[in-house]
Amino acid sequence: MNINQNYSNLQDSYLFRTIAQRVSARKAENPGAGIIRLGIGDVTRPLAPAVVDAMGKAVREMGDAATFRGYDDGGVGYDFLRDAIAGYYKSKGVDIGADEIIVSDGAKSDVGNILDIFRPGATVAVPDPVYPVYVDANVMAGNKIVYIDGNEENGFLPSPDLPDGVDIVYICSPNNPTGAAYSREQLRRWTDQALSSGAVILFDAAYESFITDPALPRSIFEIEGARRCAVEICSFSKLAGFTGVRCGYTVVPRELRAGEGKSLLELWKRRQTTKFNGVSYITQRGAEAALSPEGLAQCRENIAYYGENARIIGAALEKLGIRYFGGVNAPYIWLRCPDGVGSWEYFDYLLNEKDIVSTPGAGFGKNGEGFLRLTAFGTRENTEEAAARLG
Amino acid sequence: MNINQNYSNLQDSYLFRTIAQRVSARKAENPGAGIIRLGIGDVTRPLAPAVVDAMGKAVREMGDAATFRGYDDGGVGYDFLRDAIAGYYKSKGVDIGADEIIVSDGAKSDVGNILDIFRPGATVAVPDPVYPVYVDANVMAGNKIVYIDGNEENGFLPSPDLPDGVDIVYICSPNNPTGAAYSREQLRRWTDQALSSGAVILFDAAYESFITDPALPRSIFEIEGARRCAVEICSFSKLAGFTGVRCGYTVVPRELRAGEGKSLLELWKRRQTTKFNGVSYITQRGAEAALSPEGLAQCRENIAYYGENARIIGAALEKLGIRYFGGVNAPYIWLRCPDGVGSWEYFDYLLNEKDIVSTPGAGFGKNGEGFLRLTAFGTRENTEEAAARLG
Numbered sequence: 001m002n003i004n005q006n007y008s009n010l011q012d013s014y015l016f017r018t019i020a021q022r023v024s025a026r027k028a029e030n031p032g033a034g035i036i037r038l039g040i041g042d043v044t045r046p047l048a049p050a051v052v053d054a055m056g057k058a059v060r061e062m063g064d065a066a067t068f069r070g071y072d073d074g075g076v077g078y079d080f081l082r083d084a085i086a087g088y089y090k091s092k093g094v095d096i097g098a099d100e101i102i103v104s105d106g107a108k109s110d111v112g113n114i115l116d117i118f119r120p121g122a123t124v125a126v127p128d129p130v131y132p133v134y135v136d137a138n139v140m141a142g143n144k145i146v147y148i149d150g151n152e153e154n155g156f157l158p159s160p161d162l163p164d165g166v167d168i169v170y171i172c173s174p175n176n177p178t179g180a181a182y183s184r185e186q187l188r189r190w191t192d193q194a195l196s197s198g199a200v201i202l203f204d205a206a207y208e209s210f211i212t213d214p215a216l217p218r219s220i221f222e223i224e225g226a227r228r229c230a231v232e233i234c235s236f237s238k239l240a241g242f243t244g245v246r247c248g249y250t251v252v253p254r255e256l257r258a259g260e261g262k263s264l265l266e267l268w269k270r271r272q273t274t275k276f277n278g279v280s281y282i283t284q285r286g287a288e289a290a291l292s293p294e295g296l297a298q299c300r301e302n303i304a305y306y307g308e309n310a311r312i313i314g315a316a317l318e319k320l321g322i323r324y325f326g327g328v329n330a331p332y333i334w335l336r337c338p339d340g341v342g343s344w345e346y347f348d349y350l351l352n353e354k355d356i357v358s359t360p361g362a363g364f365g366k367n368g369e370g371f372l373r374l375t376a377f378g379t380r381e382n383t384e385e386a387a388a389r390l391g
Numbered sequence: 392m393n394i395n396q397n398y399s400n401l402q403d404s405y406l407f408r409t410i411a412q413r414v415s416a417r418k419a420e421n422p423g424a425g426i427i428r429l430g431i432g433d434v435t436r437p438l439a440p441a442v443v444d445a446m447g448k449a450v451r452e453m454g455d456a457a458t459f460r461g462y463d464d465g466g467v468g469y470d471f472l473r474d475a476i477a478g479y480y481k482s483k484g485v486d487i488g489a490d491e492i493i494v495s496d497g498a499k500s501d502v503g504n505i506l507d508i509f510r511p512g513a514t515v516a517v518p519d520p521v522y523p524v525y526v527d528a529n530v531m532a533g534n535k536i537v538y539i540d541g542n543e544e545n546g547f548l549p550s551p552d553l554p555d556g557v558d559i560v561y562i563c564s565p566n567n568p569t570g571a572a573y574s575r576e577q578l579r580r581w582t583d584q585a586l587s588s589g590a591v592i593l594f595d596a597a598y599e600s601f602i603t604d605p606a607l608p609r610s611i612f613e614i615e616g617a618r619r620c621a622v623e624i625c626s627f628s629k630l631a632g633f634t635g636v637r638c639g640y641t642v643v644p645r646e647l648r649a650g651e652g653k654s655l656l657e658l659w660k661r662r663q664t665t666k667f668n669g670v671s672y673i674t675q676r677g678a679e680a681a682l683s684p685e686g687l688a689q690c691r692e693n694i695a696y697y698g699e700n701a702r703i704i705g706a707a708l709e710k711l712g713i714r715y716f717g718g719v720n721a722p723y724i725w726l727r728c729p730d731g732v733g734s735w736e737y738f739d740y741l742l743n744e745k746d747i748v749s750t751p752g753a754g755f756g757k758n759g760e761g762f763l764r765l766t767a768f769g770t771r772e773n774t775e776e777a778a779a780r781l782g
Contacts, residue, residue, distance in 0.1 A: 001509065001510075001590060001591040001649055001650070002509065002510035002513065003651070003653050003658060004510055004658075005510070007508065007661065007662075008653075010661065013664075040462075044456070044459065044461070045459070046453060046454050046455050046459040047453045047459070049454065051454075052454035055453075056450045056451070059446045059447045060443065060447070062438045062443065062446075062635065062636070063437050063438050063440065064437050065435070065770075068435065068436070068437040068438070068632075070434050070632075070634040071634045071635060105667075108666070108668040109666060109668065112666030113666055116395060116531065117394055117395055117398065118393065118394060119393035119394060119395055119396070120395065120533075133665060133666075136665045137666055140662070140665065142511075167393060168392065198392060200392040243461040243462045243668075244453065244460045244669075244671065244672045245671050245673065246496075246670065258394040259393060260394070262394050262398075264394075267394060267398055271398075271531070274503060274524060275499070275503030275524075275528055276496075277497045277499040277500065277634075278635075278637065279496075280673075280674055281635045281636070282636065282671075282673060282674075283671055283674075
């Protein structure tokens with residue numbers, strides 16, 4: 001048998017393994033160290049009570065012959081959830097048809113799997129620094145990656161200056177890892193570019209719920225023309241703390257068509273109904289509850305909690321005169337390592353001198369060198385303690 | 392943007408749409424008809440009490456900060472579940488390492504997604520008749536499909552007479568749609584063939600829990616040499632009624648290596664940790680409970696219930712002198728349409744004269760013409776009523 005040779009081109013995922021090794025070494029050296037983890041972008045707040053109630057009820061329904069449910073017919077999500085998501089968009093001022101929403105087990109799956117419907121060997125523009133999944137999924141597909149630079153000059157928000165022949169562009173706003181968020185005007189320049197060049201934008205909106213500034217767009221579909229050039233991938237992971245529950249969705253507008261007139265919505269549905277079989281009914285009831293008025297209010301309390309964590313970390317950095325990006329409208333703080341030290345050097349300093357685990361920016365691409373990512377997803381107690389140690 | 396042209400080679404999935412249209416027409420014509428659905432392979436029994444309890448507890452844990460869990464670290468399944476699955480294999484007399492088990496959201500996902508790790512354009516042997524997902528997933532991947540014939544002569548159990556150059560072979564035993572199950576000796580001939588030709592067997596064991604005959608293998612890994620040539624894909628859908636809960640797993644033996652010495656287990660882990668993010672913690676606790684002694688006993692009551700349904704349908708067919716396959720060791724009854732009528736003709740007869748929904752065998756491939764699939768997954772009441780109507 002012959003394997004997919006593209007896998008040989010993958011970089012080994014040393015980043016989090018190396019981090020884990022260094023953390024273990026620190027622990028071995030100093031067993032009493034109260035290590036605080038502000039590295040991984042995973043939530044810590046429990047699920048909202050409305051979600052817990054809804055999932056508990058759904059579990060009981062599944063245990064009763066009268067209310068048991070088998071396959072989610074079609075595998076694209078129950079109407080009750082697709083309607084709730086369409087309602088959520090409506091609350092952002094965006095009209096999306098429930099039939100344009102394909103429910104999945106998470107944004108990470110969709111960000112990679114959606115490449116299936118595009119030409120293998122496509123040219124794909126990926127920001128640098130970037131969420132590593134974009135790169136790895138495209139390497140696996142044998143696609144040609146061109147990097148678009150995020151840096152201090154553009155506030156880690158690359159401009160739409162693409163080389164010719166780009167088929168697909170990934171945009172993540174608010175951004176992981178930098179926390180930077182595009183304005184409406186900046187996104188309009190992106191959709192203009194895509195419409196004129198024929199590229200499709202894969203817009204990763206996983207962190208949209210962290211936007212507090214009403215001037216910032218929370219969906220690419222707030223931008224004129226986006227329905228003809230963009231797909232939006234979103235998640236309940238950060239909105240409702242579903243990292244361990246698994247639910248996301250992808251919005252593919254009806255108008256979005258490839259050169260041959262093929263509907264991308266129909267292609268994506270065909271992909272999902274063939275190689276996926278829907279999301280747990282229990283999970284879908286939980287996601288529906290997260291979007292209810294009560295559920296949303298509870299989820300927003302958690303988001304405000306993380307937002308306050310971000311503020312605390314930011315204030316500590318400001319006191320130290322350390323420059324950073326994000327920290328507002330995003331759960332990430334992307335800081336310039338002081339005194340020109342490298343990402344890994346500063347990572348080691350924070351780990352061994354302050355017992356704080358971070359993520360070296362260099363792990364997210366060449367433009368991440370000299371930067372470090374901290375997350376706001378810790379507990380308040382740990383975040384305050386980390387801020388005190390930094391100071 | 393350019394789409395994946397392989398999608399243009401997909402057959403439109405008319406089968407279940409056509410069935411739905413004809414059922415609607417019958418209903419419109421005769422609104423009082425008590426239509427009994429023995430078409431789709433979806434379960435109807437509620438989840439086992441042990442599963443409901445475990446999932447209810449897991450939901451409550453997720454609502455408490457002290458016990459909340461985020462990402463399933465690594466995304467390949469919690470140790471508690473991988474250990475439970477390894478224990479389940481042990482109960483079948485098969486030694487599988489927990490580290491060789493990659494938990495997923497279902498067998499359907501894995502059956503398609505695993506193609507990612509093999510050379511695009513591979514030559515893939517697929518039985519006919521067959522579960523349509525094997526065909527569609529390979530068409531999407533641009534693979535070359537060669538069909539291996541199942542028919543009355545070989546009892547719908549194709550022999551390992553493969554043309555040269557086959558990279559991958561799908562085997563499903565007990566089979567969907569025919570209910571036929573391979574013996575150990577027959578599977579040993581398959582593993583011999585794969586080992587000598589260098590093909591890899593993708594063994595779909597989704598229906599293993601329906602095997603009651605101890606002489607029949609419930610895992611390809613009961614067969615000598617299989618660890619060097621086979622991957623096994625399995626599911627909680629039929630064992631524990633998880634069609635609406637979503638959990639499956641794929642076993643990739645450590646010994647399984649491609650020509651270049653690459654470990655398929657490492658490749659599959661890399662694929663899953665990149666383009667998938669693990670299964671809901673709540674679901675994993677439910678799956679663990681399904682494999683506990685109490686849970687297994689409860690799940691086996693449901694399987695026995697469906698098994699009795701299959702016996703009832705089989706007995707009715709025997710009385711009518713209709714030849715069928717399956718019905719034991721499988722939840723499907725694959726019957727020869729009487730008097731040489733075609734699949735769709737007999738489908739229409741059962742629908743319009745008996746108000747029974749079936750699946751025409753022709754929908755599963757050319758060798759399915761003249762056959763019909765009935766499922767044992769209905770309620771007892773409906774199954775008995777259908778048997779009475781047949782007679």
